[in-house]
Amino acid sequence: MSHSLFDSILQPSQILSGENLRDRYHHIWHTDKPLKAICVLLPTSTQEVSDIMKICHQQLSPVVVHGGLTNLVGSTETSGHEVVISTEKLNLIEEIDTSSRTMTVQSGVILETIHNAAGEKDLLFPLNFGARGSAQIGGVISTNAGGLRVLKYGMTRQLILGLEAVLADGTIISSMKKIIKDNSAYDLKQLFIGSEGTLGIITRAILKLEEAPKSRNAAYIGFNSYDKVVAFLKFMDSNLAGKLSGFELIWRNSYEQMTSTSDAVRPPLPYDYNYYVLIESLGSHTQNDHEEFQNLLEHALENELILDAVMAQSLSDVEWFFRIREDVNNLVDFMKHDQHFDISLPIPLIGDYIAERYKSLKEIDGVEQVYAFGHVADGNIHFMIGKSNLSLELKRTIDHCIYNGLKSIGGSVSAEHGIGTHKKDYLELCRSTEEIALMKSLKAAMDPKGLLNPGKVL
Amino acid sequence: MSHSLFDSILQPSQILSGENLRDRYHHIWHTDKPLKAICVLLPTSTQEVSDIMKICHQQLSPVVVHGGLTNLVGSTETSGHEVVISTEKLNLIEEIDTSSRTMTVQSGVILETIHNAAGEKDLLFPLNFGARGSAQIGGVISTNAGGLRVLKYGMTRQLILGLEAVLADGTIISSMKKIIKDNSAYDLKQLFIGSEGTLGIITRAILKLEEAPKSRNAAYIGFNSYDKVVAFLKFMDSNLAGKLSGFELIWRNSYEQMTSTSDAVRPPLPYDYNYYVLIESLGSHTQNDHEEFQNLLEHALENELILDAVMAQSLSDVEWFFRIREDVNNLVDFMKHDQHFDISLPIPLIGDYIAERYKSLKEIDGVEQVYAFGHVADGNIHFMIGKSNLSLELKRTIDHCIYNGLKSIGGSVSAEHGIGTHKKDYLELCRSTEEIALMKSLKAAMDPKGLLNPGKVL
Numbered sequence: 001m002s003h004s005l006f007d008s009i010l011q012p013s014q015i016l017s018g019e020n021l022r023d024r025y026h027h028i029w030h031t032d033k034p035l036k037a038i039c040v041l042l043p044t045s046t047q048e049v050s051d052i053m054k055i056c057h058q059q060l061s062p063v064v065v066h067g068g069l070t071n072l073v074g075s076t077e078t079s080g081h082e083v084v085i086s087t088e089k090l091n092l093i094e095e096i097d098t099s100s101r102t103m104t105v106q107s108g109v110i111l112e113t114i115h116n117a118a119g120e121k122d123l124l125f126p127l128n129f130g131a132r133g134s135a136q137i138g139g140v141i142s143t144n145a146g147g148l149r150v151l152k153y154g155m156t157r158q159l160i161l162g163l164e165a166v167l168a169d170g171t172i173i174s175s176m177k178k179i180i181k182d183n184s185a186y187d188l189k190q191l192f193i194g195s196e197g198t199l200g201i202i203t204r205a206i207l208k209l210e211e212a213p214k215s216r217n218a219a220y221i222g223f224n225s226y227d228k229v230v231a232f233l234k235f236m237d238s239n240l241a242g243k244l245s246g247f248e249l250i251w252r253n254s255y256e257q258m259t260s261t262s263d264a265v266r267p268p269l270p271y272d273y274n275y276y277v278l279i280e281s282l283g284s285h286t287q288n289d290h291e292e293f294q295n296l297l298e299h300a301l302e303n304e305l306i307l308d309a310v311m312a313q314s315l316s317d318v319e320w321f322f323r324i325r326e327d328v329n330n331l332v333d334f335m336k337h338d339q340h341f342d343i344s345l346p347i348p349l350i351g352d353y354i355a356e357r358y359k360s361l362k363e364i365d366g367v368e369q370v371y372a373f374g375h376v377a378d379g380n381i382h383f384m385i386g387k388s389n390l391s392l393e394l395k396r397t398i399d400h401c402i403y404n405g406l407k408s409i410g411g412s413v414s415a416e417h418g419i420g421t422h423k424k425d426y427l428e429l430c431r432s433t434e435e436i437a438l439m440k441s442l443k444a445a446m447d448p449k450g451l452l453n454p455g456k457v458l
Numbered sequence: 459m460s461h462s463l464f465d466s467i468l469q470p471s472q473i474l475s476g477e478n479l480r481d482r483y484h485h486i487w488h489t490d491k492p493l494k495a496i497c498v499l500l501p502t503s504t505q506e507v508s509d510i511m512k513i514c515h516q517q518l519s520p521v522v523v524h525g526g527l528t529n530l531v532g533s534t535e536t537s538g539h540e541v542v543i544s545t546e547k548l549n550l551i552e553e554i555d556t557s558s559r560t561m562t563v564q565s566g567v568i569l570e571t572i573h574n575a576a577g578e579k580d581l582l583f584p585l586n587f588g589a590r591g592s593a594q595i596g597g598v599i600s601t602n603a604g605g606l607r608v609l610k611y612g613m614t615r616q617l618i619l620g621l622e623a624v625l626a627d628g629t630i631i632s633s634m635k636k637i638i639k640d641n642s643a644y645d646l647k648q649l650f651i652g653s654e655g656t657l658g659i660i661t662r663a664i665l666k667l668e669e670a671p672k673s674r675n676a677a678y679i680g681f682n683s684y685d686k687v688v689a690f691l692k693f694m695d696s697n698l699a700g701k702l703s704g705f706e707l708i709w710r711n712s713y714e715q716m717t718s719t720s721d722a723v724r725p726p727l728p729y730d731y732n733y734y735v736l737i738e739s740l741g742s743h744t745q746n747d748h749e750e751f752q753n754l755l756e757h758a759l760e761n762e763l764i765l766d767a768v769m770a771q772s773l774s775d776v777e778w779f780f781r782i783r784e785d786v787n788n789l790v791d792f793m794k795h796d797q798h799f800d801i802s803l804p805i806p807l808i809g810d811y812i813a814e815r816y817k818s819l820k821e822i823d824g825v826e827q828v829y830a831f832g833h834v835a836d837g838n839i840h841f842m843i844g845k846s847n848l849s850l851e852l853k854r855t856i857d858h859c860i861y862n863g864l865k866s867i868g869g870s871v872s873a874e875h876g877i878g879t880h881k882k883d884y885l886e887l888c889r890s891t892e893e894i895a896l897m898k899s900l901k902a903a904m905d906p907k908g909l910l911n912p913g914k915v916l
Contacts, residue, residue, distance in 0.1 A: 099806040154616065158612065181837065182872070
């Protein structure tokens with residue numbers, strides 16, 4: 001099809017093609033690889049997205065949506081035959097309602113912009129992860145993003161009250177309500193959350209905001225036994241009564257590497273322990289919460305639940321503590337090639353599962369570095385693996401090493417990143433034949449011509 | 459079809475028909491109305507439910523699932539031509555995992571049984587409502603039930619980690635995982651949660667448990683202005699940092715009636731105010747939390763945010779406070795006939811909306827009592843209306859009075875009870891033509907022969 005078909009519904013400045021595609025790319029980490037696409041369209045409203053889809057539907061043209069392009073599983077890849085819809089001009093914050101505690105946004109608004117706008121009203125949009133400065137809320141919702149505060153506030157799915165999406169044939173499904181409870185028949189927004197743009201194109205959303213916390217405490221804790229990590233999680237969660245907001249586990253060698261590249265990430269605790277936990281709580285009383293947090297740590301030390309602890313004494317300490325965990329460049333920069341993972345498994349089994357993978361990975365020829373860390377309270381562990389070459393054989397050997405064993409323990413090959421193209425081959429390791437068949441029948445019912453993000457997920 | 463078709467897959471004791479249906483009914487409030495059905499089947503496993511559905515699918519026999527029969531919108535009604543599957547023998551608690559903080563159950567386990575089993579392990583399944591002694595978890599999930607603690611813990615949807623369901627053709631969709639995060643393609647369990655048995659039959663679930671709270675505080679507060687109610691909610695929520703678990707609003711005349719029938723529900727506050735709020739917090743420190751709660755109330759009194767407050771001084775006080783709110787019989791018993799509502803609307807608009815309905819309802823001939831109360835922090839208000847007769851005209855006049863106006867403010871005709879048969883006529887007041895069309899295409903894709911709970915929801 002020709003991009004000129006869109007001339008009747010969009011301004012010339014909203015249609016990029018030919019030479020103008022040179023500066024476009026499909027991923028923020030690959031800005032040197034020019035985008036392959038028929039054109040990039042820049043709609044400014046749900047209606048324009050609908051108009052575009054009506055033309056694509058008639059022309060049987062596949063469509064890929066581009067947001068902040070921070071996706072980690074290839075969900076925004078193109079082959080050259082697709083129309084790309086970029087949400088970058090759908091970037092309005094339409095309303096912040098401080099009484100209902102909601103924010104109404106178009107899908108192209110950047111996550112950090114949402115954080116700042118909520119903060120100005122003493123409110124919080126709690127979803128938070130490293131790519132917040134680039135990720136757009138439409139992509140965040142499409143992938144049901146997780147991040148650092150799922151423990152307290154849930155994943156994206158729990159933070160969306162209203163949603164507007166465009167179906168493959170251009171139909172607008174608008175469920176833009178601020179209400180917290182709505183059991184009036186099927187909750188359609190659940191279909192679009194986490195389906196990576198394969199069932200509809202998200203154009204607007206109503207986000208659930210929280211009252212901004214007034215206190216923030218954090219600490220690094222040292223352990224030698226994984227069982228103690230789990231016991232300490234239970235202890236803190238049961239004593240912090242909903243204030244526990246983060247509980248990140250870092251394996252010793254990952255901690256050593258994360259804290260060795262500059263003074264900005266110097267180690268809060270010495271390299272004496274097998275496991276390091278970064279714990280965070282968010283509360284409403286600066287002084288009381290600090291004392292309570294400190295008392296709990298002292299109690300845990302006295303009872304030998306933990307071996308060592310250092311508590312942040314200032315906001316800059318908190319930032320230092322989180323910088324260590326968040327800046328994965330300190331791991332990746334020293335790798336020749338990298339391969340990363342985002343697995344989910346029952347919390348009690350994590351210690352042994354990861355230990356076995358460390359052992360097996362080291363025996364694979366071509367594997368040079370192995371780092372594990374993650375949102376252990378959510379049962380979600382990331383691996384960053386450095387390797388000597390990009391051969392498919394090595395990639396698959398590493399994949400199998402990490403994924404082998406997940407099925408029998410009820411794990412998942414994707415906790416928060418999604419499936420995209422990168423994990424399609426492994427979907428059946430965590431979903432049954434019947435589940436995948438039902439997914440395909442949903443896809444067929446909602447996008448019978450297979451136009452939306454073709455080749456992704458299923 | 460004949461019930462003898464099931465002889466090959468079930469024991470005789472699992473098949474009730476003819477005379478044996480005399481003691482069965484379709485709703486716990488109508489035990490005097492014998493059930494109309496081909497038969498009632500009592501499966502004990504997912505496989506038996508699957509076998510039943512294979513036969514029904516082949517015979518084109520419609521199926522209605524019966525759980526605790528506490529549903530308020532007619533979701534369990536039958537016409538006589540259906541096979542009824544009762545989940546009462548699917549009543550096993552299969553496992554409680556204290557480390558993963560999960561409970562694995564069959565769908566016929568009663569909610570209160572789940573509460574007690576969790577409590578024995580110092581854990582909490584937070585979902586709670588008046589019918590907990592009869593409601594089965596399968597029905598709770600099918601209707602995405604809400605209740606008294608949605609504010610802190612969310613609705614049922616947020617408390618389900620794994621789910622197993624049987625499709626119309628007998629296919630078993632098993633997504634029984636304990637993991638908190640799973641973005642491996644579509645989240646199929648969302649389809650079964652809240653769809654009232656029209657897309658599949660829930661047979662098992664993995665429930666997310668919480669650490670049991672150690673402190674519980676509650677108070678009744680008096681207000682004359684609705685705006686102050688909203689301001690006080692914001693004040694308490696921002697100062698209790700996640701501990702606020704309940705915030706129930708009762709209009710003056712409802713409070714007067716609720717507290718006048720016996721000493722067990724004597725009024726905690728005098729009849730001096732326009733609005734009464736029952737507030738609850740759940741925390742981890744008995745003494746600290748009590749002091750903090752009291753200090754916040756004193757601060758609110760001094761700043762004239764609230765007019766009066768009485769705080770529970772013991773657990774029996776807390777129970778007394780909640781008995782007032784929960785025992786709707788104190789309202790219904792004095793009505794000739796009753797009609798109840800469960801609407802959802804943006805929190806800031808509730809005061810005016812309800813005031814206008816009170817006014818209009820009183821002008822309707824045949825309306826004898828009007829009581830409003832509800833989960834105001836969730837934007838969910840219930841009306842209990844007493845009336846002189848059961849005429850369809852009066853019913854519809856009352857319906858229109860309550861619902862008229864919801865659409866323009868983004869409300870819902872059902873916050874937590876569902877649609878069933880009772881609210882089908884009003885679905886379009888809160889869902890668009892496009893939404894309803896998409897729902898119908900989902901239903902057609904998953905249950906093309908229309909066998910599951912026919913005539914309900916859509």
